[in-house]
Amino acid sequence: MSQELTIGFAALFGMLAIIFGAFGAHALKKKLTTEQLASFETGVKYQMYHAIVLLVLGSTYQVQYTNTIYCFIVGIFLFSFSIYGLVLSDAFGKKLKVLGPITPIGGLFFVAGWLLIFVNTI
Template sequence: MVLLAQFIGALYGLLAVIFGAFGAHALKKIMSEEQLKSFETGVKYQMYHAVVLLVLGFNFNLETSLERSMVYCFIIGVFLFSFSIYGLCLSAAKGKKLRFLGPITPLGGLLLVIGWGLLLYSFIQNIV
């Protein structure tokens, strides 16, 4: 599980840099200001959580079900949240918005919130 968190964290970080550069340069020509802002939000959240996954992978054993659930929430949450935003922005820029992706974004966000809640709970467990 530790290697999974580290691998996905590094992959998400790599992709966030690539997508960020792609958005800043190539997509400027085809996207509106609002679409670029949304795309950038996806990139930021992806990078933030890439770092979180790396920190968790290097600082936790990730052996308990709580820790594993936390990692899965972050991995799946980023995928659903950020990648649905990318799909929505790119499809809208091409004039064929994939509306089915709209409800997926908040589900990803909810998983990210749950991941953070589980992290907080793990700290509370250690205090009490």
């Protein structure tokens, strides 16, 4: 993973977090239950947190963090995007239950990424 590509993913995920956050707060506010909205917001928050970390890792690019970068990119796709899919499909009456087990796998990728940062710095 190159420095430019890492920063590109950071920018894409950061931009999408803003768009999804605004979409959830405004367009979906009347369609989602309080619990659904909270879940959607969790996806947005974790996406933004990890977009910011990707930006930092890209800006201070070191090859030993390549696997961390991959973990965070995959984690965002699996964790945040599965939450968006679960919430939206449930809100529109066709819950995609197959996405349920994907969310914790994404969370494990986040944990692995943070563990790799720890291991690479000690």
